Amino acid sequence: MIYNKTNFCVLACLVLFLCGTYAFSQEPVAPSNVVAKDTPNDDGTSITVTWDTIPEESGIVSYTILRNTDAGEFKEIADKINPKEILDKKKPNLSKYKDTKIVKGKSHAYIVHAVYIDDAPMDSEEILTLIGFLRRLLRMFGYKSEMHIPSEQTAAVKATGQWFHTGKTPLFLAMLLFSSAIVWNIYHARSGREVFIRRIPGLEAVEEAIGRATEMGRSILYVLGLGGVDNVATIASMTILGQVARRTADYETSLRVPCNDPIVLNVVREMVKTSYLDVGRPDAYNEDDIFFLTTDQFAYAAGVDGMMIREKPAAVFLQGQFYAESLLMAETGNSIGAIQIAGTDSEHQLPFFIAACDYTLIGEELYAASAYLSKEPMLLGSLKGQDWGKLLIFAAIILGVSLEFFGINWITTLLRSVS
Amino acid sequence: MKRQVPLALCFLFGVAMIYTQFSPHQYSEAVYNEVIKWGLIISPFALVLAVVTLIQTHTSRIRFRSEHWQYSFIVFIGMIVMVAVGLFFVPNWLLNLLPENVSTALADVQIGPQNPVFVWLYDNVQVPMDATMFSLLAFFIASAAFRAFRARAFEATLLLITAMFVMLGNIPVGDLVWNKVISWLPLPESWVLLEDGTSRMEDGASWLRQEILDVPNTAARRGIILGVSLGVISQSIRIILGIERSYLGGGD
Structure with missing residues (x-):
């Protein structure tokens, strides 16, 4: 009797294993083009990992990220990452994960796991097949098999802080331009030339x-x-x-x-x-x-x-x-x-x-x-510089609105990128 | 020398603080946070001077029997009571250092901001008085609006009409009134009907109010903000370069 029970258990396990193996109707794929690089324009406290987005149709449910430190053992640093939440806003075909818990001064390499689960819908014909039937049976018992498909290991990266935020370059240039206009006007006002100022x-x-x-x-x-x-x-x-x-x-x-x-x-x-x-x-x-x-x-x-x-x-x-x-x-x-x-x-x-x-x-x-x-002439000079800045912004608004009418939107794009 | 050193420091820190806005580096962030802390350190010293001037002002009011000098006593009573209740506050780190029986006894008394008397005074004196002052604003808005909306000139009339539409859109019955009034007007159907088949005039008061706030009002506000921003930069440059130095206590 005991012998029969053991046999039954072994058989059941085998069936479950086979079902787990054959349960996936679609081909799971590993994350490709996985690249880790120092996050640009930060204080050297993060590394950004990017990879090609795996289409939703493949049945992917989440990602798991593993990291090593100075070529050591890989350890899981994040799991159950929703694929929709890490899509790059500018390039949706790219997924992006920012690791903000790095060890300063150490190099890190990453592996990304694509996680799949067997919950794809079945049509009536599929249910009638043996595998379909077994899958249905497993689901009835609440069993959902998970499969982790790892990517290749990335190159080791060390994070460093940047001295200048390149994303703020247009803002910096605008500030320089405006400041130069003010300083230039102050310098010229020192000559004593009269500066017109409207009545307040x-x-x-x-x-x-x-x-x-x-x-x-x-x-x-x-x-x-x-x-x-x-x-x-x-x-x-x-x-x-x-x-x-x-x-x-x-x-x-x-x-x-x-x-x-x-x-x-x-x-x-x-x-x-x-x-x-x-x-x-x-x-x-x-x-x-x-x-x-x-x-x-x-x-x-x-x-x-x-x-x-x-x-x-x-x-x-x-x-x-x-x-x-x-x-x-x-x-x-x-x-x-x-x-x-x-x-x-x-x-x-x-x-x-x-x-x-x-x-x-x-x-x-x-x-x-x-x-x-x-x-005071120097103070009045700065007011004139301020007016030049206003004139420039006014011209940019007029030009930007006019160009928008013709479908040309580079000024809008530039200003949006600055903001 | 009395002027040169502050001006040099102002230039140095001014440029450094501008740079921190464009640099995400950890050292740059550290400098920024450190300078902010220095500013906070100055405050307590200035507060001592401020309290001394407050005491001096009210003492002289009592001494010279200025008008309503009796109220100065209330200032002193309020100050002494709140300080007396608040001064005996023992921070947690000090409680931990004290012998257990002493710290337990002190914690039981609930001194400092946790003191029920302190909390009661704050909740029943300070908070209601603040609320009273804030509530007065409603009456002041009404009286200011009454003056501002008098149609004495073209601009004032325009303001009055616009304000009427905005107020109509703000009240629940506004849309009902609007829909009734607008139904009498012979408006072209092509303008009234929107692409999705709904009427532009449905809830028209709310729609018009939102249009006024979103378009002309926002445009004017942005104009002011642009001017203010440029003015701030210009003023900052004048201060950093030492051209504007009156804040140091004089013209030169």
Whole structure:
């Protein structure tokens, strides 16, 4: 009886083995043209393995990647990789796997396994054959055989970091071109040639606002926004403040600056103090007028609003980076009848300022302010360079749109590749 | 010398930081991260100065009995209470160093930001006050919109009409109103019907709102962004080259 049972088991195993072997109706193929190379434009922490994509019709279900280190033993580093997820976006006939867990300074070789599984559909004729019947039987018991077809081993590769990201070359060239235009204009402006600069009403009104405050005997409130000292808009705002401080020192008008950032506070104190010194009025400088309120956004807005209501400044400057608190401050300033000059590069806050303030510096005008107010030739020269850059972009947009109408899209492709 | 050294450092670090944006190398990334850390180190020192100025400001308000000087007491009370509750925070690494019975006792007291009093004060004072300020924005938007949409000039009228369409598209009943109104207009069928047989005017208010936001609004925003980006580069070059140096505290 035991003998019969053993025989039955051996027979069953044989049948299963045969079924497993013959179960694949389509020819499984090994990954071909497998190449491993150092990932370009990275910090030397990855190697990219590519191979020809195996068609879905072949029945492939996943890939398994094996790797060795310094010609050692191959070990599995990734399995059950979905073939659809690793298709190269630009070349779908290429599959790509990026190994980011390499050992720095060591060379690695790779083997890619194509994994197949027996779950291909069967037609009625196939089911009637012996193999088809056995396959069906195996599936009923939940048995799915897996087959790994290995590729050839790749050459060993060592990853190294690159000093320049070649994908950013167009961006780098554009930056060089634009910077050269600015530097060239600054250089030529040093000769003293007059540079035309269009009238910016918001900056023309600075003098008017300070004059009004002086006549009314009230203070001027200068708000620098929520940006830190590393924010370009805040730096631009500080340069405007320097110019405003020179005039308030001249007119002996009180200038109040509530700060949101501790570093900005210290820089601003130094700047305003120097402005007062420059116009020969160090005695008019009051350090307590430049003070810290809070770093909290709405507490800062509440503090500034409170100052506006209590002190009723004649002029309010809102220059720098603003978020949701912009309208809270601008509307309060409007309600007390102060002349308000706002300026920000946050395009979402500009409509609020335009609606609530008398004058608004829109985006780039904020950066042009220091040149406009100081009339320094070198600063004005940089504005001209900036305009050249705008002209170039404008021309590229017009040319790109025109060419698109004729089906020529190299400008669009170039810009897309840069982004 | 007082000016030359900061300007030289500004140039050096400015160029280095630009380079890090174009170099993926690990050394370049290390330099970038290190410089960012240096910036963070400066902040605590500046914060001490800031707190000192805050105390000075409110002390002088109380001393000179400025208008509403009583509120300065609230600033001091708030500051002292929150600092007192928050200052006794014992970090985990210190708890591990302390004898077990001491660290267990301290952990049981729940001092620092985990302190229930601290959490209660934050949740029931700070958060509602922030929310109140933020809520005021709705009323301010209404009052600002009322002024902005007064049809005093051609541009303001255009703004008013556009805003009406956008608001109509934003409200649930907007499409119903639109469909009723538009059904009275003799619009050519070739324009109304789309290629897939659906009507362009179905949910027209939402469609028009989206068109306004996607086309003219996006175009204007991109124009501003382009100008801002070029302005930022120009300003950065001026700072790096030492032409714009007012942030150092003076014109020269």
